[in-house]
Every structure is written in C-alpha cells, then in structure tokens.
Amino acid sequence: MILLISLITFSCKDTAGRAEAYDDSREAAIDSMKIEMAKQEAELARQKSIDSMKAVQASRARVVERTAVSHRAASSEPTANTSTGTTAKKKKELSGAAKGAIIGAGVGAVSGAVIHKKNPGVGAVIGGVAGAGVGAGAGAILESDEKKAERRANR
Numbered sequence: 001m002i003l004l005i006s007l008i009t010f011s012c013k014d015t016a017g018r019a020e021a022y023d024d025s026r027e028a029a030i031d032s033m034k035i036e037m038a039k040q041e042a043e044l045a046r047q048k049s050i051d052s053m054k055a056v057q058a059s060r061a062r063v064v065e066r067t068a069v070s071h072r073a074a075s076s077e078p079t080a081n082t083s084t085g086t087t088a089k090k091k092k093e094l095s096g097a098a099k100g101a102i103i104g105a106g107v108g109a110v111s112g113a114v115i116h117k118k119n120p121g122v123g124a125v126i127g128g129v130a131g132a133g134v135g136a137g138a139g140a141i142l143e144s145d146e147k148k149a150e151r152r153a154n155r
Contacts, residue, residue, distance in 0.1 A: 063153050064154070067154070096142050096143025097136045100142070101133075101139065106131070108129070108131015108134070109124040110127070112124045112127020112128065112130075
C-alpha cells in the first residue's frame with residue numbers, strides 16, 4: 001500500500017513539472033507571435049505612409065502639369081486650323097455653382113411635384129426654385145473647397 005501511494009505521489013509531481021514546462025513554452029510562443037504581429041503592423045503603417053506620400057506627390061505633379069499646360073495655352077496665341085481655316089476654341093465648363101443649381105432645380109422640381117399632390121405644377125415650381133438656390137450654394141462651397149485644396153497642393 002505504501003509503495004502504491006509513493007508511486008502515485010511521485011508520478012503526480014512529475015506531471016506538474018511537465019505542465020509548467022508546457023505552459024512556459026506556450027506563453028513563449030504566444031509572446032513571439034505577438035511580437036511578430038506588432039512588427040507586421042508597424043511595417044503596414046510604414047507602407048501606408050509611403051503610399052500616401054507618393055499619392056500626394058503624384059497629385060502635385062498632375063496639378064503642376066495642368067498649370068504649366070494652361071499657362072502655355074494662355075500665353076500662346078490661338079492657332080488656325082489649316083483644314084478649315086478656323087481658330088480652335090476651348091470648351092467652357094460650367095462653374096460648381098451652376099452645376100449645383102441645375103441639379104438642385106431638377107431634384108427640387110421632382111420632389112415638389114411629388115410632395116404637393118393637389119397641385120403638382122405649383123409644387124414643382126416652388127421646389128425647383130428652392131432646389132436651385134440650395135444647389136447653387138452647395139456647388140459654390142464645394143468649388144471653393146476644391147480650389148483651397150488645389151492651392152494647398154501647389155505649395
């Protein structure tokens with residue numbers, strides 16, 4: 001009986017030592033995985049920073065290129081087209097406020113007609129006028145923001 005009890009006691013002590021060694025090796029593996037993940041996150045953040053700087057440089061280069069092209073076009077005289085004898089004209093674009101007013105008027109007119117069910121014509125007119133005003137204001141603000149961003153990029 002004594003022999004059996006001592007055998008069980010010694011075998012349990014050996015198992016506890018193995019369990020501690022297993023826990024230590026497991027913690028070491030987890031710690032090394034955490035360190036590796038931190039390295040990967042740092043590398044990813046570094047790469048994102050590099051990519052964003054490259055994108056900013058590319059956008060600046062495009063703005064500088066467009067500015068140089070527009071300065072060359074403005075400083076040179078209009079050339080005559082040899083086949084027709086007419087001068088080339090640059091297509092004029094709508095301003096942001098004008099685009100916003102057009103879109104706002106359309107959306108406002110449709111919304112006004114739907115909302116004012118008794119007399120959709122009156123609703124369309126009121127909605128169109130209100131939408132044009134709101135759209136022109138929003139378009140002007142957006143255009144102003146784009147110009148500010150372009151000026152910041154040119155610095």
